[in-house]
Amino acid sequence: xxxxxxENYLKQIFLEQQINGNDIVAMGKLSERMEVSPGTAxxxxxxxxxxxxxxxxxxxGSILTNKGSEIAIHVLRRHRLIELFLVKELGLDWSxxxxxxxxxxxxxxxxxxEKIDIKLGHPSVDPHGDxxxxxxxxxxxxxxxxxxxxxxxxxxxxxxxxxxxxxFLKFINKYGIRPGQIVEIKDHDTIADAVNLAPKNxxxxxxxxxxxxxxxxxxxxKSSKNEINKRQSQSSNT
Amino acid sequence: xxxxxxENYLKQIFLEQQINGNDIVAMGKLSERMEVSPGTAxxxxxxxxxxxxxxxxxxxGSILTNKGSEIAIHVLRRHRLIELFLVKELGLDWSxxxxxxxxxxxxxxxxxxEKIDIKLGHPSVDPHGDxxxxxxxxxxxxxxxxxxxxxxxxxxxxxxxxxxxxxFLKFINKYGIRPGQIVEIKDHDTIADAVNLAPKNxxxxxxxxxxxxxxxxxxxxKSSKNEINKRQSQSSNT
DNA sequence: ATTTTTATTTTGATTAACCAAAATTATGTT
DNA sequence: AACATAATTTTGGTTAATCAAAATAAAAAT
Numbered sequence: 443x444x445x446x447x448x449e450n451y452l453k454q455i456f457l458e459q460q461i462n463g464n465d466i467v468a469m470g471k472l473s474e475r476m477e478v479s480p481g482t483a484x485x486x487x488x489x490x491x492x493x494x495x496x497x498x499x500x501x502x503g504s505i506l507t508n509k510g511s512e513i514a515i516h517v518l519r520r521h522r523l524i525e526l527f528l529v530k531e532l533g534l535d536w537s538x539x540x541x542x543x544x545x546x547x548x549x550x551x552x553x554x555x556e557k558i559d560i561k562l563g564h565p566s567v568d569p570h571g572d573x574x575x576x577x578x579x580x581x582x583x584x585x586x587x588x589x590x591x592x593x594x595x596x597x598x599x600x601x602x603x604x605x606x607x608x609x610f611l612k613f614i615n616k617y618g619i620r621p622g623q624i625v626e627i628k629d630h631d632t633i634a635d636a637v638n639l640a641p642k643n644x645x646x647x648x649x650x651x652x653x654x655x656x657x658x659x660x661x662x663x664k665s666s667k668n669e670i671n672k673r674q675s676q677s678s679n680t
Numbered sequence: 681x682x683x684x685x686x687e688n689y690l691k692q693i694f695l696e697q698q699i700n701g702n703d704i705v706a707m708g709k710l711s712e713r714m715e716v717s718p719g720t721a722x723x724x725x726x727x728x729x730x731x732x733x734x735x736x737x738x739x740x741g742s743i744l745t746n747k748g749s750e751i752a753i754h755v756l757r758r759h760r761l762i763e764l765f766l767v768k769e770l771g772l773d774w775s776x777x778x779x780x781x782x783x784x785x786x787x788x789x790x791x792x793x794e795k796i797d798i799k800l801g802h803p804s805v806d807p808h809g810d811x812x813x814x815x816x817x818x819x820x821x822x823x824x825x826x827x828x829x830x831x832x833x834x835x836x837x838x839x840x841x842x843x844x845x846x847x848f849l850k851f852i853n854k855y856g857i858r859p860g861q862i863v864e865i866k867d868h869d870t871i872a873d874a875v876n877l878a879p880k881n882x883x884x885x886x887x888x889x890x891x892x893x894x895x896x897x898x899x900x901x902k903s904s905k906n907e908i909n910k911r912q913s914q915s916s917n918t
Numbered sequence: 919a920t921t922t923t924t925a926t927t928t929t930g931a932t933t934a935a936c937c938a939a940a941a942t943t944a945t946g947t948t
Numbered sequence: 949a950a951c952a953t954a955a956t957t958t959t960g961g962t963t964a965a966t967c968a969a970a971a972t973a974a975a976a977a978t
């Protein structure tokens with residue numbers, strides 16, 4: 443049974459792989475994510491390699507094995523189900539559940555986890571819009587696009603909020619912008635550096651491009667002129 | 681912030697004090713409860729003494745300070761609220777929640793704990809009938825009596841089940857014997873070495889004296905069989 | 919009052935995680 | 949190519965929690 447430290451290393455490697463296209467993860471990046479000294483990360487990764495959880499290439503970095511990946515995904519499942527549970531069942535604010543889940547993800551048994559999963563009706567996304575892996579480890583991956591790259595006339599579903607900042611979350615939530623919500627892009631003005639969007643059943647709201655770039659969406663209706671989406675939507679946290 | 685190891689030491693000392701009349705706890709007893717070698721317990725207790733959580737008398741034993749007691753009670757509150765939550769909200773069986781709570785009691789934040797407390801309606805006993813300390817650390821202490829010492833005609837509320845054995849719990853549960861349940865003692869026969877009791881809305885059951893001694897109750901009506909008992913309202917706590 | 923038994927403490931070692939700082943190797947720049 | 953910079957690994961050391969086995973002290977039995 444992996445310690446919670448080991449689980450965290452695997453999780454961080456996994457998350458980093460997610461945004462770098464499954465490339466090998468540099469020791470610097472890992473030690474930064476884990477908030478430990480580089481030397482510590484090195485010796486840890488050697489141990490993980492020895493137990494067959496990562497492949498470690500000295501002077502280069504490390505990448506998860508299947509076994510390591512499985513564990514990481516399971517941790518992520520726990521984390522995200524717990525987050526949703528805390529919001530939906532216990533009424534915590536979505537801005538505060540991340541920290542809570544950070545510790546609970548290592549102490550909840552599979553038995554309790556599955557009860558939670560049932561109670562929530564086998565949900566597929568957590569309160570930040572991050573996908574919840576299935577019990578079998580499958581992650582439903584949607585092609586998300588940055589809101590700042592959308593065009594006027596498009597209809598989209600809010601996917602993920604990339605900024606976990608509590609103030610930001612409260613702000614957008616107030617205007618009806620939250621994962622799952624359908625919105626229509628009313629206007630995208632490069633000169634004004636702003637996007638105007640109307641969440642269904644809500645007043646339209648105008649966001650500056652910087653704020654818009656913290657929100658990634660899934661395009662439902664491409665009905666406007668077609669262009670290439672350049673900005674990548676990346677996940678910041680779990 | 682005390683480590684979960686420290687929390688466990690304090691909890692075990694507290695529990696042992698409870699049953700030995702707040703006397704000093706011998707190192708042997710502690711090391712046995714903690715399932716560590718005697719030497720380990722000794723060195724740990726020295727540290728606890730240094731941090732003002734216990735008073736350690738070499739060659740004699742240790743006893744909690746107020747500070748240590750406060751922490752122990754808080755851990756117990758967490759443990760018991762979690763147990764009840766797992767049974768009531770997530771539908772786990774009361775025979776399996778003890779183990780789960782054993783780890784969760786160290787990782788749940790006070791914020792989440794209070795949400796759970798609210799959701800459960802500030803309960804005062806856990807699924808085994810053990811009292812749940814209040815947020816302020818008060819423990820409601822009822823005068824409980826052994827079922828084996830009750831007399832025919834008495835009406836009592838099941839208090840605690842002293843045997844955590846899963847089979848036993850399942851058995852008595854099947855016959856409606858569980859904490860909070862009101863029962864009437866129909867017969868107490870020393871010769872037959874048995875007690876016959878009728879849980880409200882259930883068939884009467886006969887228990888051998890040994891089994892009966894694993895159940896402690898709170899006497900509600902001391903009247904012997906010469907009086908008509910008026911029913912009082914009961915809570916539907918399970 | 920000795921001896922034996924039991925309880926407790928000490929000693930020396932181990933393991934998982936960590937750090938700081940020195941040594942090494944790659945990378946980038948002139 | 950030679951030097952400077954950045955990333956990585958090594959080295960030596962720390963802390964919390966543990967154990968086994970030796971040493972000591974207290975309690976019980978003879």
